[in-house]
Amino acid sequence: xxxxxxxxxxxxxxxxxxxxxxxxxxxxxxxxxxxxxxxxxxxxxxxxxxxxxxxxxxxxxxxxxxxxxxxxxxxxxxxxxxxxxxxxxxxxxxxxxxxxxxxxxxxxxxxxxxxxxxxxxxxxxxxxxxxxxxxxxxxxxxxxxxxxxxxxxxxxxxxxxxxxxxxxxxxxxxxxxxxxxxxxxxxxxxx
Amino acid sequence: xxxxxxxxxxxxxxxxxxxxxxxxxxxxxxxxxxxxxxxxxxxxxxxxxxxxxxxxxxxxxxxxxxxxxxxxxxxxxxxxxxxxxxxxxxxxxxxxxxxxxxxxxxxxxxxxxxxxxxxxxxxxxxxxxxxxxxxxxxxxxxxxxxxxxxxxxxxxxxxxxxxxxxxxxxxxxxxxxxxxxxxxxxxxxxx
Numbered sequence: 001x002x003x004x005x006x007x008x009x010x011x012x013x014x015x016x017x018x019x020x021x022x023x024x025x026x027x028x029x030x031x032x033x034x035x036x037x038x039x040x041x042x043x044x045x046x047x048x049x050x051x052x053x054x055x056x057x058x059x060x061x062x063x064x065x066x067x068x069x070x071x072x073x074x075x076x077x078x079x080x081x082x083x084x085x086x087x088x089x090x091x092x093x094x095x096x097x098x099x100x101x102x103x104x105x106x107x108x109x110x111x112x113x114x115x116x117x118x119x120x121x122x123x124x125x126x127x128x129x130x131x132x133x134x135x136x137x138x139x140x141x142x143x144x145x146x147x148x149x150x151x152x153x154x155x156x157x158x159x160x161x162x163x164x165x166x167x168x169x170x171x172x173x174x175x176x177x178x179x180x181x182x183x184x185x186x187x188x189x190x191x
Numbered sequence: 192x193x194x195x196x197x198x199x200x201x202x203x204x205x206x207x208x209x210x211x212x213x214x215x216x217x218x219x220x221x222x223x224x225x226x227x228x229x230x231x232x233x234x235x236x237x238x239x240x241x242x243x244x245x246x247x248x249x250x251x252x253x254x255x256x257x258x259x260x261x262x263x264x265x266x267x268x269x270x271x272x273x274x275x276x277x278x279x280x281x282x283x284x285x286x287x288x289x290x291x292x293x294x295x296x297x298x299x300x301x302x303x304x305x306x307x308x309x310x311x312x313x314x315x316x317x318x319x320x321x322x323x324x325x326x327x328x329x330x331x332x333x334x335x336x337x338x339x340x341x342x343x344x345x346x347x348x349x350x351x352x353x354x355x356x357x358x359x360x361x362x363x364x365x366x367x368x369x370x371x372x373x374x375x376x377x378x379x380x381x382x
Contacts, residue, residue, distance in 0.1 A: 029268045029304040030253075032261035059249035059269065062221075066254040067261075070223035077220045078250065082292065113220040 003037050004176040005189050014185045027060035027125050038175060039067040042123060042151040045173045049148045051121045053077060057107050057132050061124045068123050079107040092142040094135035107135050114143035127152040130161025157190050194228050195367040196380050205376045218251035218316050229366060230258040233314060233342040236364045240339045242312045244268060248298050248323050252315045259314050270298040270327060283333040285326035298326050307335035318343040321352025348381050
């Protein structure tokens, strides 16, 4: 999707260690117009699939998920990363290694909010190794729900997580796929 | 605001320890139509105040903030939570005790995204003791930005945090203020 590639080239910053910072518009400061375009693109791709629920993981995924849910006219659910007093112990959970944070966390979704009747669209801002996405896939499967597809804003294609998921035959739509980037800030998108 | 009070009575659940669960529509599963109404109510209240930035804290605040930012046509920024005390010098930070999580965390906003020119509207899903809100107020002040007001979805009025902020003369709009609730699930709203 051209609009997102253009915005990445304009406002994204590359740091050593394959870190792409898009925190001026996507995951710290957030431009709601960009999120709305992302939601619209997901709707164009998956709008005919009778999606009943949008699923993501906190925190920056929440912005994309709520706008996407609004476009589809269905609820969204976000997996939580920590055990809190107001999360029931009755949860689906998965273990997720974080590339960005360098740690492992449990992500959890209350069993009340995913069921075998659900047709789930997973969305997130980033996909690199695909750990968070696989965690959400695992939770969807545990719930017995149908995974309709996956919508990602930015995929770091060179880290392989996206292609691994595609090999399983799961519809994965990434609006910008980065095939390479270097420390001079050059970014090459998959065409 | 009637719509939110009605939804709380319909779908909210009260648990011992003054816990109100609204996780079926506000902070785990999220109904985007409710969030859109909340954003609209904040716009009706603060739309004439030349707001330049919506500020919240991860994670459930993000949904309300991005919809509110879309309604105002301005960016939103969410403060990040981190357990580490090692703060880089390029962030504004505040220490926040969490009622829900039973711990203390640092919340941080990159200095790139708040400046003295900004007119800030703080939004969040909940206000109880007001710790998170005060942390966001502190960050706004550190940045030298102007605090235009605060928009909260649900205020637990009996915990006093909201009235303490109002006493300082800060415009605080809570769409539903709970004056009391008991373990039988009875909820009394402030009129």
